Amino acid sequence: MGFLIQEQKELVEMMYGPAAEDYLLILDSLGDFFEKEIEPTARQIDVKAEFPRENIRKLFEQGFTSMGFPKDFGGLELPWPIYVAAMEMCGKACASTALSLAIHGTCCEGVRQFSNPGQKKEYLPQMISGKKFAGFSLTEPGAGSDARNLQTTARLEGGQWLVNGTKMFTTNGGYCDLYFLFAKTPKGPSAFLVDAKLAKSSKHIEKLGYRGSVTAEVVFENAHAPKESLVGTEGEGFEYAKKMLYGGRVTVGAISTGIARAAFDKAVRYSKDRTAFGKPLSDFEMIQSKLADMLTDINASRLMVYRAAHLKDRGKPFESEAAQAKLFASEKCLRVCDEAIQIHGGYGYADEFDVHRHWRDARLNTVGEGTSEIMRLLVSKNIIKGP
Numbered sequence: 260m261g262f263l264i265q266e267q268k269e270l271v272e273m274m275y276g277p278a279a280e281d282y283l284l285i286l287d288s289l290g291d292f293f294e295k296e297i298e299p300t301a302r303q304i305d306v307k308a309e310f311p312r313e314n315i316r317k318l319f320e321q322g323f324t325s326m327g328f329p330k331d332f333g334g335l336e337l338p339w340p341i342y343v344a345a346m347e348m349c350g351k352a353c354a355s356t357a358l359s360l361a362i363h364g365t366c367c368e369g370v371r372q373f374s375n376p377g378q379k380k381e382y383l384p385q386m387i388s389g390k391k392f393a394g395f396s397l398t399e400p401g402a403g404s405d406a407r408n409l410q411t412t413a414r415l416e417g418g419q420w421l422v423n424g425t426k427m428f429t430t431n432g433g434y435c436d437l438y439f440l441f442a443k444t445p446k447g448p449s450a451f452l453v454d455a456k457l458a459k460s461s462k463h464i465e466k467l468g469y470r471g472s473v474t475a476e477v478v479f480e481n482a483h484a485p486k487e488s489l490v491g492t493e494g495e496g497f498e499y500a501k502k503m504l505y506g507g508r509v510t511v512g513a514i515s516t517g518i519a520r521a522a523f524d525k526a527v528r529y530s531k532d533r534t535a536f537g538k539p540l541s542d543f544e545m546i547q548s549k550l551a552d553m554l555t556d557i558n559a560s561r562l563m564v565y566r567a568a569h570l571k572d573r574g575k576p577f578e579s580e581a582a583q584a585k586l587f588a589s590e591k592c593l594r595v596c597d598e599a600i601q602i603h604g605g606y607g608y609a610d611e612f613d614v615h616r617h618w619r620d621a622r623l624n625t626v627g628e629g630t631s632e633i634m635r636l637l638v639s640k641n642i643i644k645g646p
């Protein structure tokens with residue numbers, strides 16, 4: 260079986276009919292790339308907690324980040340579900356690489372949707388081609404789920420924005436060229452695209468999983484940003500952040516599906532290789548039942564993720580669908596990875612078979628880009644009050 264699996268091919272065919280052939284050629288070739296070039300690096304990246312700079316460079320070269328962007332800006336103008344299918348494979352190959360690129364992709368999408376024509380022309384081609392790498396800086400020590408409680412400020416002084424405040428958990432922080440930064444201005448929360456050199460410091464945060472993806476506390480102290488760094492309209496920043504996160508959640512759902520599939524494949528292989536009581540583990544009904552549940556959850560996750568991506572692509576509301584997809588895929592991914600460890604017995608807990616890496620990576624996905632609790636709040640708000 261290649262890296263692009265049959266279930267993914269079938270969904271692409273279902274969505275695009277005859278046009279699927281071209282998309283599948285692209286995905287198949289990317290799948291080979293993930294299998295040969297990216298997956299073999301994943302274990303060492305985790306063990307050494309090493310930023311996957313080389314993987315990111317190679318994937319920029321492959322046009323990974325440009326997939327969903329307009330040709331006018333150097334993009335490949337592919338439908339968003341095709342990018343999401345590629346993101347699933349990236350998550351399966353190396354979750355740290357996938358998360359770093361997904362966050363950068365969210366910043367590219369923010370520039371595409373909300374920046375003015377001048378910013379777009381200057382930054383979007385450089386960002387999607389990888390010449391400028393970005394971090395999304397919303398969360399603060401006192402503003403996580405309660406993102407409206409921003410304390411970072413930006414005020415105009417002498418024709419420049421004076422920025423002060425501390426950002427928490429910025430993925431790519433310290434390793435990127437630009438921050439898509441959110442700060443309070445006199446008219447409310449506003450968005451800025453600023454040079455990363457403006458930050459006074461960025462402190463790396465050690466963590467359980469996604470150990471190759473960098474997460475940093477980023478401090479701005481009397482930083483002077485050009486007046487033109489404001490993105491869109493002053494006071495609209497929170498609306499922009501929310502909309503960027505809708506897309507981001509779909510990509511986290513895709514990464515979760517990929518991580519779960521990686522753990523599942525290892526569990527299937529192990530259950531056939533390992534014998535107990537004179538027969539392979541896969542002969543035991545309790546193991547078969549686990550595998551059946553795992554595959555069902557993965558395939559259901561994929562359907563929800565691709566559907567949310569399809570709605571986004573068609574310009575339809577997808578806030579609730581993105582939240583549902585992220586909620587379901589991330590929680591199921593965690594369960595699948597947990598069962599994969601169980602099927603490996605003691606060897607699953609030990610380093611040898613690498614399944615605990617998937618569990619450790621999966622553990623973030625019910626927290627990052629909005630926790631499961633916040634996803635449930637969003638979904639229920641849409642049920643009761645409407646979109």
Ligand SMILES: Cc1cc2nc3c(=O)[nH]c(=O)nc-3n(C[C@H](O)[C@H](O)[C@H](O)COP(=O)(O)OP(=O)(O)OC[C@H]3O[C@@H](n4cnc5c(N)ncnc54)[C@H](O)[C@@H]3O)c2cc1C
Pocket residue numbers: 362394395396397398400402403404405427428429430431466469474623626627628629630631632633
């Ligand atoms: C590895 C990593 C990478 C990240 N990357 C980024 C990034 O690139 N950019 C960025 O801006 N942020 C990033 N984050 C931050 C992430 O989005 C936040 O951690 C997350 O939104 C939760 O915020 P918090 O940690 O402050 O938890 P809190 O908001 O303090 O929540 C703590 C607990 O309380 C629950 N809770 C809070 N409010 C409610 C409520 N109303 N009802 C029920 N339960 C509630 C939460 O669900 C959670 O279980 C990252 C975090 C991590 C760990």
